Amino acid sequence: MSAAQPSQDVLLEASDLHAHYGQSHVLQGVALRIARGEAVGLLGRNGMGKTTFIRTLLGQVRASGGRVSVAGRDMTGQPTERIARLGIGYVPEGRGVFPNLSVRENLVMAARPGTRGQREWTLERVLKTFPRLAERLDHGGGQLSGGEQQMMAIGRALMTNPELMILDEATEGLAPLVVAEIWRVIGLIRASGIASLVVDRDFRKVLTHTDRCVVLEKGRVVLEGPSAALAKDEAALHRYLGV
Ligand SMILES: Nc1ncnc2c1ncn2[C@@H]1O[C@H](COP(=O)(O)OP(=O)(O)OP(=O)(O)O)[C@@H](O)[C@H]1O
Numbered sequence: 001m002s003a004a005q006p007s008q009d010v011l012l013e014a015s016d017l018h019a020h021y022g023q024s025h026v027l028q029g030v031a032l033r034i035a036r037g038e039a040v041g042l043l044g045r046n047g048m049g050k051t052t053f054i055r056t057l058l059g060q061v062r063a064s065g066g067r068v069s070v071a072g073r074d075m076t077g078q079p080t081e082r083i084a085r086l087g088i089g090y091v092p093e094g095r096g097v098f099p100n101l102s103v104r105e106n107l108v109m110a111a112r113p114g115t116r117g118q119r120e121w122t123l124e125r126v127l128k129t130f131p132r133l134a135e136r137l138d139h140g141g142g143q144l145s146g147g148e149q150q151m152m153a154i155g156r157a158l159m160t161n162p163e164l165m166i167l168d169e170a171t172e173g174l175a176p177l178v179v180a181e182i183w184r185v186i187g188l189i190r191a192s193g194i195a196s197l198v199v200d201r202d203f204r205k206v207l208t209h210t211d212r213c214v215v216l217e218k219g220r221v222v223l224e225g226p227s228a229a230l231a232k233d234e235a236a237l238h239r240y241l242g243v
C-alpha cells in the first residue's frame with residue numbers, strides 16, 4: 001500500500017482551498033484534515049473566514065482553487081446535499097429551521113441512517129438529549145425561543161446520524177443557561193465518537209471541547225495544534241485572538 005493512499009481514518013480533507021467574494025480573496029489556501037472521531041476547533045477573530053471556509057467545504061460558496069474530499073472522495077464543488085449525505089451534519093450560523101413545520105416535523109424530516117447504516121440518533125434520543133424539545137413537539141418551529149431553535153437545529157443534524165458535526169456559532173445570542181446546555185450537548189456529541197468542527201466566539205470553551213484547533217487570520221491558517229497546548233499559550237491567544 002502506498003503512503004499516499006487516503007487513509008480510511010480521514011473523514012474530511014481540505015487542501016489549498018481558495019474562495020473569493022467578487023474581487024475579494026477571502027480564503028487564501030486553507031488546509032484542514034479531520035479524522036474520524038476527532039473534535040477540531042476553528043478559531044479566528046471576526047471576518048477572518050471561518051464561515052466562508054465551512055460554506056466552501058459544503059459547496060455553498062464556490063471554491064476558486066483547491067480541493068475538498070470527504071471520506072476519500074473528491075467532493076469539490078458538489079452540491080451541499082450530496083456532501084451532507086456522506087455523513088456531515090451542519091448547524092449553520094443563524095440556525096435554518098422551518099418555522100411553519102412543527103418541532104416533530106422538523107426533526108423527523110431530517111431522519112436518515114448514517115453512512116455505515118447506523119441509526120443511533122432517533123427522535124427518542126434527540127428528545128432525551130433536549131428535554132425542552134420534548135415539551136414543545138407540536139409547536140411550530142417559528143414559535144420557539146432562540147435557544148430552542150438552536151437545540152432543534154442541532155437535533156435535526158443529529159437525526160442524520162452524521163460522522164461529523166459542523167457547528168458555526170451555535171451559542172450566539174443565547175442566554176447563559178442555554179449556552180451551557182448547548183456546550184453540554186457538544187460534549188455529548190464528542191463523547192459519542194462523532195467528529196466535530198466547532199466555531200464559537202468563546203474560544204476558551206472551544207479549546208476545552210476539542211482535541212485540536214486551527215486558527216485563521218485573513219483567510220490563512222496561522223496556527224494549528226493541540227487544544228490543550230494552545231490553551232496555555234497566552235502569547236498566541238493574544239496575538240491571534242486579541243485577548
Ligand atoms: N456573502 C458575502 N459577500 C461578500 N463578502 C462577504 C460575504 N460573506 C462574508 N464576507 C466577507 O468575507 C470575510 C470573511 O467572512 P466570514 O463570514 O467567513 O468570517 P468569520 O470568520 O465567519 O466571521 P464572524 O466571526 O464574524 O462570523 C469578511 O471580510 C466578510 O465581510
Ligand SMILES: [Mg+2]
Binds near residue numbers: 050051052093168
Ligand atoms: Mg462566521
